[in-house]
Amino acid sequence: MKLKHTAIALILGLFIYLSFYSWNLRSGQLDRLADYTGLEIVKWSLWPGEWVHDRSVDFLDRYVYLVGLKQTNDRLSSQNDLMRLEIMTLREKAEEAGRLQALLHFSPVEGWYVDGARVIAHRMGPSAALDSIIISKGSVSGVLPDTPVLTPLGIVGRVVQPGLSASKAMLITDLNSRISVRGQLHRSTGLLSGTGEGEILNVKYMKLNAPVSEGEILVTSGLAGLYPPGLPVAKVTSVERSDISLFLKVEAVPLVDMENTEEILLLHRNATSNSTSAGVN
């Protein structure tokens, strides 16, 4: 009799679980609930410790060690980051201008604006199946799913689950990450895919006759619409031609040190460009 009751309870439990699982897959309501509650609890649990850590490190750096030198270094370092980003943008624009001179109709790149955020934590918890980071901004700051995450050095990944004031972003090293890229010099296109934490990246579907060289920087192509074109992503480390494949075997390394990144930039579309594209669509 007890066995019968256990079996009924088990089947009923499984039925309810699968019903909720299927409903959530379709609607995403439970995922949103978890993002808006669980992620918030984690953020506010970690925040006091992070704050104390930051303040103590800051105090030690500024007042115990090299006071003036550290401040100058901080200022120059932040200036350097901004200039690096500017150089990257200008380089891309210069390359682009050369190519576009031949074109009659030039459609400008959609407008984006940048917002800063902190990395609160890296992948954590038993159900963390993605190589991910948790960042300190969420939907109240305008973060949406697929918001690009980058540093002045290059692309880090994209937001997969935004919470209220914290979000989860998938890194480009994750197995499920795919980015449409092209070579900065030769403009050959391919699909950059992650192979796991700390592993090299693969560039798929780059044609056998495509010109690409070791050391070439891969930038976002903008073809998929998730990232604006021209942002640096990875550096080609090896190019192999195969006799049995239609495509090159290209390997690359990310430009950003994912493990030690503490601050990131979020790229948001300008409201005007959003409304324009909505109008066009």
Next chain:
Amino acid sequence: MLSVAWWTVFTIAGIWAQRFVPGVDFLAPGLLLCIQLERKTLFFWLLIVWSLIQEGLGGLPFGYSILWYSSIVALYRCGAMFFDVQSLMFAILCGAGLGILHPLLIGMMAVLADMQWTADRYFLEGVLQFLIFPLEWAFLKYIYPERLKHEFSA
């Protein structure tokens, strides 16, 4: 009230521990302790809050933590038929069960969500879970205040 404060501090400590050891659940031993203390109301609330935390942190569609924490209940129920479920030996068996279950559950959920995954990482995390679970459980049992065992027992 003190009980709520104790479990809140434990939850925060568990979240911090998870920050430093990715892939390992530091809250699960607390749930086993809660079942052993037969605190049904507290167990219910902890299950909800911790499930939301783990699901919020995870990258899979909602459902992993429900199965994960349900398996502790199932292990406890099955274990009660054969073992002394208050003993360290049972905590070791429970840790082993969860250690084996971790890669299997991640694999199953990843396949259901049509995601790619590599088994190696999760096997290693399973081993870590197996090692950490009984140690943390023993530590929790040691530090859990005697007076809280009788506070608003449900």
